[in-house]
Amino acid sequence: MENNLAHAECPAIATIALLGGRWKVIILHVLSKNARRFGEINVRVPSISRKVLTEQLRELEADGLISRKQFGEFPLRVEYALTKYGESLCPLLAYIAAWKKENA
Amino acid sequence: MENNLAHAECPAIATIALLGGRWKVIILHVLSKNARRFGEINVRVPSISRKVLTEQLRELEADGLISRKQFGEFPLRVEYALTKYGESLCPLLAYIAAWKKENA
DNA sequence: CGGGATCCGGTAAGATACTG
DNA sequence: CAGTATCTTACCGGATCCCG
Numbered sequence: 001m002e003n004n005l006a007h008a009e010c011p012a013i014a015t016i017a018l019l020g021g022r023w024k025v026i027i028l029h030v031l032s033k034n035a036r037r038f039g040e041i042n043v044r045v046p047s048i049s050r051k052v053l054t055e056q057l058r059e060l061e062a063d064g065l066i067s068r069k070q071f072g073e074f075p076l077r078v079e080y081a082l083t084k085y086g087e088s089l090c091p092l093l094a095y096i097a098a099w100k101k102e103n104a
Numbered sequence: 105m106e107n108n109l110a111h112a113e114c115p116a117i118a119t120i121a122l123l124g125g126r127w128k129v130i131i132l133h134v135l136s137k138n139a140r141r142f143g144e145i146n147v148r149v150p151s152i153s154r155k156v157l158t159e160q161l162r163e164l165e166a167d168g169l170i171s172r173k174q175f176g177e178f179p180l181r182v183e184y185a186l187t188k189y190g191e192s193l194c195p196l197l198a199y200i201a202a203w204k205k206e207n208a
Numbered sequence: 209c210g211g212g213a214t215c216c217g218g219t220a221a222g223a224t225a226c227t228g
Numbered sequence: 229c230a231g232t233a234t235c236t237t238a239c240c241g242g243a244t245c246c247c248g
Contacts (some may be wrong), residue, residue: 010129010130010133010201011200011201011204011205012129012133012197012198012200012201012204013129013130013133014204015200015201015203015204016120016123016124016129016200017126019120020124020126022121022124022240022241025114025116025117025120026114026117029114029116029117037209037210038209038210038211039209039210042210048241049241049242049243050210050211051211051212051213051241051242051243052240052241052242053211054210054211054212055240055241070210074209074248075209075210076209076210076211076248077209077210078209078210078211085207088203088206088207089203092199092200092203093116094116095196095199096116096119096120096196097114097115097116097119099119099192099193099196100115100116100118100119101115102192103189103192126221141229141230142229142230142231143229143230146230152221153221153222153223154230154231154232155221155222155223155231155232155233156220156221156222157231158230158231158232159220159221174230178228178229179229179230180228180229180230180231181229181230182229182230182231209248210247210248211246211247211248212245212246212247212248213244213245213246213247214243214244214245214246215242215243215244215245216241216242216243216244217240217241217242218239218240218241218242219238219239219240219241220237220238220239220240221236221237221238221239222235222236222237222238223234223235223236223237224233224234224235224236225232225233225234225235226231226232226233226234227230227231227232227233228229228230228231228232
């Protein structure tokens with residue numbers, strides 16, 4: 001992640017790093033259909049702990065791929081959604097999935 | 105990696121896992137131009153230790169993405185090259201790199 | 209409900225020295 | 229040259245408890 005030379009001559013790696021967290025692709029996939037609340041995401045990705053889910057969401061937010069909207073209600077309500085940037089990733093993921101099928 | 109439900113509904117993640125090792129994309133990128141010897145790869149990816157490089161190469165080989173050819177010479181000579189399967193990954197990497205440029 | 213704080217164990221990664 | 233062995237460190241992910 002700190003090898004700038006390699007980054008320069010191989011831009012793909014930065015993108016892979018963006019998706020590097022083992023759960024991020026799944027999370028993005030879940031959000032690609034609808035904006036979701038924390039608990040909804042957690043239900044759809046059962047084997048992830050809340051802590052890790054929180055961390056991954058924060059990183060995705062920091063990378064500008066998702067947005068976080070908190071409502072001042074009670075019970076608390078937080079909704080996550082793809083940003084434009086995050087949406088632009090969807091065809092890429094579809095492309096990747098297609099490659100997988102062709103080369104299964 | 106053990107969430108089969110998620111895998112089933114999101115095939116892309118398996119591919120990402122294939123490239124998951126932080127160095128694999130770089131290594132594949134290096135090999136995409138030419139078959140390379142161990143030392144040559146090491147020179148082109150300086151910040152990786154020999155140990156980790158070895159591990160990553162073994163995993164890439166186990167996944168069928170690269171081939172390893174050992175010559176019985178001295179000094180020892182080992183050459184790594186992309187397999188057909190590995191080559192099929194190149195357009196995908198190019199696509200990823202292109203996405204990166206468009207969304208920089 | 210949606211997290212944050214903390215501790216803890218496993219594994220990945222780095223450094224170094226050695227080998228066929 | 230192309231690794232292997234060993235040790236140490238860094239980080240990731242899980243469990244639990246706590247907070248607003």
